[in-house]
Structure formats: structure tokens, C-alpha cells
Amino acid sequence: MKKSLLPSLLALTISSTLVLPFYAAADQPNAIDLVGKVYSGVHVMHIETDHERLMTADPKSSLDYGNGAGLEVGYRWLPSTEFRFSYSQFNLESRNSAYAASDGSAASVDMLYFPTEKNFYLLTGVNSLDIEQSQISANIGAGYRHYLNERMALYFETKAHYQFSEHYDDLTAQLGFVYFFGDNDKSQAAPAAATAAILDADNDGVEDSRDNCANTPIIDKVDAKGCTVFINDKLSIELLVAFDNNQAIVKPEYHTEIQAMADFLIANPETKITIEGHASTPGIDSYNKNLSQQRADAIVKILVNEYHINESRLTAIGYGESRLINTANTEAAHAQNRRIMATVSVNKRTAIKR
Numbered sequence: 001m002k003k004s005l006l007p008s009l010l011a012l013t014i015s016s017t018l019v020l021p022f023y024a025a026a027d028q029p030n031a032i033d034l035v036g037k038v039y040s041g042v043h044v045m046h047i048e049t050d051h052e053r054l055m056t057a058d059p060k061s062s063l064d065y066g067n068g069a070g071l072e073v074g075y076r077w078l079p080s081t082e083f084r085f086s087y088s089q090f091n092l093e094s095r096n097s098a099y100a101a102s103d104g105s106a107a108s109v110d111m112l113y114f115p116t117e118k119n120f121y122l123l124t125g126v127n128s129l130d131i132e133q134s135q136i137s138a139n140i141g142a143g144y145r146h147y148l149n150e151r152m153a154l155y156f157e158t159k160a161h162y163q164f165s166e167h168y169d170d171l172t173a174q175l176g177f178v179y180f181f182g183d184n185d186k187s188q189a190a191p192a193a194a195t196a197a198i199l200d201a202d203n204d205g206v207e208d209s210r211d212n213c214a215n216t217p218i219i220d221k222v223d224a225k226g227c228t229v230f231i232n233d234k235l236s237i238e239l240l241v242a243f244d245n246n247q248a249i250v251k252p253e254y255h256t257e258i259q260a261m262a263d264f265l266i267a268n269p270e271t272k273i274t275i276e277g278h279a280s281t282p283g284i285d286s287y288n289k290n291l292s293q294q295r296a297d298a299i300v301k302i303l304v305n306e307y308h309i310n311e312s313r314l315t316a317i318g319y320g321e322s323r324l325i326n327t328a329n330t331e332a333a334h335a336q337n338r339r340i341m342a343t344v345s346v347n348k349r350t351a352i353k354r
Contacts, residue, residue: 037075039076042071045088045090046066047066047092049170052168053166055102061096066091105130111125125139141159154176157176236346239299241257245334258307264344265309275314276296277297277319278337279292286320
């Protein structure tokens with residue numbers, strides 16, 4: 001058999017995917033528009049038969065090739081998938097002119113798969129190949145469809161056939177024309193749009209059949225699954241209150257900062273904070289630790305009593321002089337260390353608006 005022919009035919013098919021798009025018509029249909037449509041067509045074909053096929057017991061009576069034509073009918077089941085039935089008849093030639101070959105035929109059922117839902121496709125199926133006798137073969141191949149407009153297309157494809165009973169390998173190439181039936185009237189677009197609107201209950205632009213998030217706010221931007229698109233922000237706030245020497249009384253000038261912390265906690269009800277009390281180095285360690293605890297408790301008391309923050313969200317810890325921010329033995333350093341500190345952060349998801 002001429003096994004070198006298959007790579008050549010496949011190469012021709014693949015190369016056509018690079019050349020023909022430059023001549024594609026502007027009104028080539030979208031794959032989704034072809035779903036549910038039936039088409040029919042005609043084709044011419046060439047077959048290279050397995051040279052082990054013999055017409056008689058004489059090894060010199062092997063078949064060579066054949067040419068013919070046929071008809072086909074197909075159905076677009078999915079944007080990426082078609083089913084097709086085709087029938088071909090062809091005249092066969094033998095390798096030795098002393099032997100006259102009889103005509104042959106082929107009836108096949110194939111599935112065509114368009115991986116990009118465009119022009120190039122792969123195919124597989126079964127074929128009743130009648131060469132001297134009718135036998136079943138399996139098909140595999142590839143092709144390219146060039147649309148002339150929304151209804152008509154030319155195609156070229158190659159197939160390899162394997163016959164199970166006698167283990168014959170045959171190759172075919174087809175050049176054909178197909179015509180799609182069905183209404184392409186643009187006036188159908190309005191009813192279709194109305195139907196789509198009915199099936200979009202929350203009016204987010206995504207059909208209910210594909211909408212994974214029902215009742216999204218109409219002002220929200222949504223993704224392909226109908227769910228609100230969010231951006232993630234990290235929000236944080238810091239509270240720093242200073243105290244006079246040997247005092248745990250919150251001075252009025254810090255109430256604005258405490259109110260800002262309370263507003264943040266109210267806006268983010270899942271957050272909790274730890275209020276750290278600190279003291280300067282003069283004095284006894286145990287006394288300073290107790291004083292720092294009183295300072296932290298004073299802030300908790302204001303947040304609970306004045307701003308109604310749930311006490312379970314607040315933790316007060318007095319660290320005494322163990323966490324100095326200025327270790328110098330000066331009045332300025334001591335003033336810096338007499339303080340409470342609290343920091344809280346929250347990851348905030350914010351819906352993007354249309």
C-alpha cells in the first residue's frame with residue numbers, strides 16, 4: 001500500500017487551515033447559529049486501496065486506486081459536534097492492466113468534532129466499504145470547511161480506514177460542497193431576544209440556565225456565571241492614646257481617635273481587637289504593669305459604654321514597661337512610653353458596579 005500518501009493528504013488538509021482563512025467570507029456563521037440545522041451536500045473522492053487487496057489468487061491482481069463521487073447529509077448537534085451520513089460510488093483501477101477491477105462503494109456514519117468551533121475539524125466513524133465484498137471499517141481523519149456564506153461551504157478532508165476482518169488499510173480524500181437548511185431570517189432575532197429576557201429573572205444579562213447566582217443586584221457587574229464580581233481591599237486602623245505620668249485617665253483630646261476606632265468596629269462587626277496598655281520605666285515593675293492594665297481597661301470602658309461595642313470583641317492586656325518604644329531615660333521618652341496601642345485590619349470584598 002502507498003502508506004506515504006496519508007501524511008501528504010493530512011499535510012494538505014492542515015495547510016489549508018492556514019491559507020483559506022485569508023479568503024473567508026465576512027458573513028461566515030457562528031457555530032452556535034448552526035446548532036440544530038441539517039445540511040446536505042455532494043462530493044468527489046479519491047481512494048488509495050491497500051495493495052494487499054487481490055481480485056484473484058494471483059499476487060499480481062492487486063488493486064491500486066479509485067475515483068468517484070457521492071452524496072451526504074449531516075446534522076449540527078452542538079457548536080463543536082456534527083453527525084454525518086455519506087454514500088459514495090467509485091471506479092477502481094488495478095495495478096496490473098491485465099486485470100479489470102469492478103466498481104466499489106462506501107457508506108459511512110461519522111462524527112465531526114470542531115475543536116475551536118471554527119473551520120478545522122477531526123472526524124471518526126464507521127464505514128461499510130464495498131471493495132470486491134462489503135466489509136466494515138473504522139475511520140479517522142481531519143478536514144477543513146471553508147464557508148462561502150451563512151448557508152454554503154466547501155470542504156476538503158482525508159480519512160484513513162481500517163477493515164477489521166482482513167486488516168486492510170485504505171486512504172480516501174474528499175472535496176465537497178454542503179448547504180445548510182433552516183431559517184436565517186434576522187427578524188427571528190427579536191423573538192429570540194425576548195425569550196432570552198424571560199429566562200433572565202434577575203436581569204443581569206446571564207440566562208437562568210447558566211446563572212449560578214440568582215437575584216444578583218442589577219447594579220452589580222457579573223461574571224459569565226452570573227455572579228457579582230468583587231475586588232478585595234485590606235482596610236486597617238490604628239489607635240494610639242498617650243497618658244499623663246502615673247495616670248490612667250483618657251484625655252478629651254483623644255476621643256476623636258477613639259470614635260474613629262468605634263466606627264470601624266461598627267462597620268466591620270466580625271472584627272475583634274486587642275488593646276495594649278504600656279507604661280514608662282520609672283517606678284516598680286508590678287505597679288507599672290497594673291497601671292498599664294488600667295489604661296487599656298479605660299479604653300475598653302469608653303468603647304463599651306459610649307459606643308456600645310460588645311465587650312466580647314475587646315481584649316485589654318497590660319504589658320507594663322516590657323515593650324518600650326523609646327528606651328532613653330528622658331522625660332520625652334517616658335511620655336512616649338505612657339500609652340495604649342491597638343491595630344485592627346480586615347479584608348473587605350467590594351462589589352464592582354456596572
